[in-house]
Amino acid sequence: MKGKKVVLRPLSLKDAPNFCRWIKDPEVTRFLSIYDQAPLNLKEEREWLRKNRQDKNNFRLAIDTIDGVHIGTVGLNRIDRLNKRAEYGIFIGDKKYWGQGYGTEAGKLMIEYGFKKMGFHRIFLQVIAYNVRGIKSYKKIGFKVEGRFREHIFRDGFWHDKIWMGVLKEELIKAKKLKK
DSSP, X not given: OBOSSEEEEEOOGGGHHHHHHHHTOHHHHTTSTTTTSOOOOXXXXXXXXXXXXXXXXXXXXXXXXXXXXEEEEEEEEEEETTTTEEEEEEEXXXXXXXXXXXXXXXXXXXHHHHHXXXXXSEEEEEEETTOHHHHHHHHHHTOEEEEXXXXXXXXXXXXXXXXXXXXXXXXXXXXXXXOO
């Protein structure tokens, strides 16, 4: 999948060193659910990438800039084919590309793929309330706040809310963000 700024491509074993570097950066992981997990070593990351290829419940792609720089990953996870839904997840690991629209464009491409090619009715996500930049991006894509779990996560000595957001295929069609 190709946009103006990004290309979404299959994950590769050559991506492992980037993931290991990014996951060791607390500024990156403070926005992720893997925040409190020990950093993976290169061998473990390569094994995860190998298993990812056969995983039918998750569809994950690498995010590259149009110039071929690997900057992150985006995916539709916990796929529920019966109820035609999946959980959206993204992270831009290369901080040089934060706040410039790369994640938003990658998200739009992935959501469109989920609705048009995978036949989903609903895509949802969870986000920590202090991830203001992420929430702004999700709203641009078309996600709406659906709920809030108060003081759901304890990080850095404080309690933080978790926000649930979702988008329906018909909402994007009505907003002319998605063609039938």
